[in-house]
Amino acid sequence: MEGSVDLVGAVSFIHVQPVTVLALLALGFLGGMLSGFIGSGGAFILTPGMMNLGVDGAVAVATNMCQRSPEALVGLLRRRKLGHVDIKLGLAMGFSAVLGVKAGVKVQEQVLATWGKAGSNLYVTVAFLVVLLAVGTIMLRDAKRAAVLGLDDTAPSLPQRIARLHLPPMINFTTAKRRVSFWVTIPLGFATGLLAATIAVGGFIGVPSMVYIIGAPGFVASGTELLVAFCMGLEGAFEYASQGLVDLRLTVIILAGSLIGVQVGALGTIYVRQYMVKLVSGGVMLLAALSRAMVIPTYLHDLRLFTLSPDLYGALSVASAVVLYGALLAAGLVISTAMVKGKREAEHARSAVAPVAAGEPY
Amino acid sequence: MGTIYEISALTLQCANPFAVAAPQTSGADDARSVTRAPAGLLNLLALAAASLALYGGFFSSLDFLWPIYTSQTALGGMAVVASALTFCLVYGSFARQLLETLGIRAPK
Numbered sequence: 001m002e003g004s005v006d007l008v009g010a011v012s013f014i015h016v017q018p019v020t021v022l023a024l025l026a027l028g029f030l031g032g033m034l035s036g037f038i039g040s041g042g043a044f045i046l047t048p049g050m051m052n053l054g055v056d057g058a059v060a061v062a063t064n065m066c067q068r069s070p071e072a073l074v075g076l077l078r079r080r081k082l083g084h085v086d087i088k089l090g091l092a093m094g095f096s097a098v099l100g101v102k103a104g105v106k107v108q109e110q111v112l113a114t115w116g117k118a119g120s121n122l123y124v125t126v127a128f129l130v131v132l133l134a135v136g137t138i139m140l141r142d143a144k145r146a147a148v149l150g151l152d153d154t155a156p157s158l159p160q161r162i163a164r165l166h167l168p169p170m171i172n173f174t175t176a177k178r179r180v181s182f183w184v185t186i187p188l189g190f191a192t193g194l195l196a197a198t199i200a201v202g203g204f205i206g207v208p209s210m211v212y213i214i215g216a217p218g219f220v221a222s223g224t225e226l227l228v229a230f231c232m233g234l235e236g237a238f239e240y241a242s243q244g245l246v247d248l249r250l251t252v253i254i255l256a257g258s259l260i261g262v263q264v265g266a267l268g269t270i271y272v273r274q275y276m277v278k279l280v281s282g283g284v285m286l287l288a289a290l291s292r293a294m295v296i297p298t299y300l301h302d303l304r305l306f307t308l309s310p311d312l313y314g315a316l317s318v319a320s321a322v323v324l325y326g327a328l329l330a331a332g333l334v335i336s337t338a339m340v341k342g343k344r345e346a347e348h349a350r351s352a353v354a355p356v357a358a359g360e361p362y
Numbered sequence: 363m364g365t366i367y368e369i370s371a372l373t374l375q376c377a378n379p380f381a382v383a384a385p386q387t388s389g390a391d392d393a394r395s396v397t398r399a400p401a402g403l404l405n406l407l408a409l410a411a412a413s414l415a416l417y418g419g420f421f422s423s424l425d426f427l428w429p430i431y432t433s434q435t436a437l438g439g440m441a442v443v444a445s446a447l448t449f450c451l452v453y454g455s456f457a458r459q460l461l462e463t464l465g466i467r468a469p470k
Contacts, residue, residue, distance in 0.1 A: 066442060070450030234443065242439030244432040252420060252449050259450065259457040264466060 011056040011117050013247050021253055023053055028257025030328040032071070035258065036265025037272075037335050038222070038281045043068050044201040045284065045328055046254060048128060048292055052321040056117045057124035058108055059247050062240030064200035067251045069233025071258055075266070076226040084223025086175035086216065092182060093189035093210075093224075094231035097202060100193020101232050105239040108197060118302035125292045125299060127198045132292070135204050136285030143278035176216035176224070188213060189228065196232045197239075203229060268335045271342025280334050287327035294320040406463050409456035416452050420445070 014020065027049040035043050043064055050060035079085050112120045169182045188209040196202030203225050210221035240246050294316050300306035301313060308316075420427070430441050 066446050069443070070447045070454075073447070074450060074454045237443050237446065238436075238439045240439075241431070241442035242434065242436055244434040244438065246431070246442050248431050248442055248445060249421075249424070251446050252417065255446070255449055255453060256417075259454045260461065263458065263461050267466060 011059050011112070011120075011245065013059065014054050014250075016249055016253075020053060024050075024250060024253040025257040026325075027053075027328070028067075028254035029261040030257075030332045031254070032258030032261025033265035033268075033332055033335060034261075034281070034284065034328070035071070036075075036262035037268045037277060038203075038265075043071075044128075044132065044199070044204065045288060045324070046258075047124065047200045048288055048324055049328070050250065051121065051124070051295075052291070052317075052324055055247070055250065057121035058112050058117065058240075058245055061108065061124060061198070061200045062237070062243075062245035063247045063250045063254075065196065065233050065236035065240060066246045066248070067254050067258065068200060069230055069237050071255065071262060072226045072229035072233055074259065075262060076223075076230055078266075079223035079226060082223070083175065084219050085227055086173045086220055086224045087227065088171060089173040089176050089178075089185070089210070089214070089216065090224045090227030090231075092171060092185040093192065093206065094228045096186045096189030097193035097196070097206070097228050097232045098235045100190040100195075100202075101197045101236045102193075102239065103190075104194045104197020105236065105243075109243065115303065118299055122296065122299040122303065124199060125296060127195075128292045129289050129296075131195065131199065131201075131204055132285045132289035135208070136282045136289060138208070139278040139282030139285065143275040143282060146275035146278070173214070173216070176210070176214065176220045178215050180214050184214065192228060193232050193235075196229075197236050200236075202232055264339075265335060268339040268342075271346060272335075272338045276338060280331050284327050284331045287323055291320045291324035291327070294323065402459070402463060406456070406459045409452070409459050413453045413456045416449060420449075 027046060031043060031046045031049065034045060046064045046067070047057075047060045050063065051057055055063070076085060080087075108120065108123075111123045115122075166181070170179055171182050171185075172179050188205070192202040192206040192209070195205050203222075206225040206228050207218075207221045210216040210224060211218055214221075216224065237246065297306055297308055298313050298316055301308040427441075427445075430438055431445075432438065
């Protein structure tokens with residue numbers, strides 16, 4: 001292993017106690033629920049959630065990638081039956097996404113080898129903060145616009161301009177109903193992979209880029225992203241696991257919660273309007289960003305760039321966890337309520353139609 | 363929106379696997395409904411047992427498996443990925459069956 005660094009020595013694995021198991025199960029369930037509800041990218045909550053439980057940043061990212069891949073496979077198989085997956089688009093983006101993952105893993109390894117786990121924690125946290133603030137703000141802005149205009153969702157204008165770019169080879173993405181140059185997918189896929197290897201969530205770039213740049217419908221973008229996530233997850237999990245950074249105990253406990261949560265959340269999307277999905281997602285993202293921002297001083301303290309009193313250090317860590325888990329619980333409640341309400345309305349509409357249909361001649 | 367409501371209607375139709383065993387159904391429908399519920403339950407129990415065995419086996423053999431998972435080799439990497447996939451497929455089937463039994467079912 002010439003040129004490799006002993007990354008296992010640079011990180012430590014947490015001691016899994018009964019309370020940790022319960023927290024991980026809850027985290028998995030609520031994270032899965034959010035993931036199923038948003039369609040993709042919901043796993044963004046798992047990395048900071050694990051870090052709040054004391055898991056090192058690099059291990060949290062590696063472990064999240066490892067659970068993301070099989071979870072994406074389950075979602076992919078289901079969404080493919082519904083016709084929500086553009087295989088050609090997924091493979092085109094998946095190809096460059098794998099390259100992005102490779103680059104991201106190298107960067108993570110270098111950060112870990114140079115600055116240790118405190119540096120790695122800070123790197124993951126700052127990346128999260130930037131991405132969550134940007135995506136959360138855009139989502140809330142879109143949700144507000146759609147709600148004000150009384151639309152289900154807003155339509156982007158950039159895809160029309162991208163479609164006019166005739167740079168061979170041009171590919172027909174039949175399910176997405178778009179014809180786009182292959183070269184457009186390369187930077188999008190690469191950026192998705194790079195982000196996935198950094199914070200374990202590539203969907204933040206993958207889905208918006210498919211919607212806002214390629215012009216795929218939202219449900220096709222989120223379905224296709226599962227194929228991209230599966231490719232990235234497989235590659236990322238293998239790369240990180242080959243460095244000994246995946247904590248498989250956490251992976252399987254989180255999977256126990258998330259595989260149930262993801263199906264409950266997916267059911268929610270059929271009863272809830274798109275802008276509501278964006279509203280919940282955007283809100284949780286901004287609160288997750290706030291939670292991450294709260295612990296930055298503790299990482300600076302660990303790097304000896306800043307001095308905190310032990311009381312303040314502890315208080316910031318607890319406050320960060322409370323904000324994150326509080327946001328998750330609130331999102332879970334909002335999704336459940338919206339689902340129950342939507343299901344009742346759909347049942348009501350169906351029962352109102354049924355007597356009319358029953359009176360019709362055969 | 364049309365698509366969302368179409369899927370919603372489909373989901374409502376198949377939301378509860380036991381709902382087909384309504385009293386007003388007759389003949390062949392009744393026979394099918396009666397045999398379907400216990401089969402689902404047996405399937406659920408079998409998957410629950412498989413999941414428990416998998417989880418129990420994994421955590422009780424961690425002393426042996428852990429050095430492989432953290433060996434920093436390609437073999438260790440493959441072992442981690444293969445284990446995660448196995449968990450997902452076995453436990454995922456159990457989770458889906460459990461939700462279907464509870465009347466919560468993702469759209470088909």
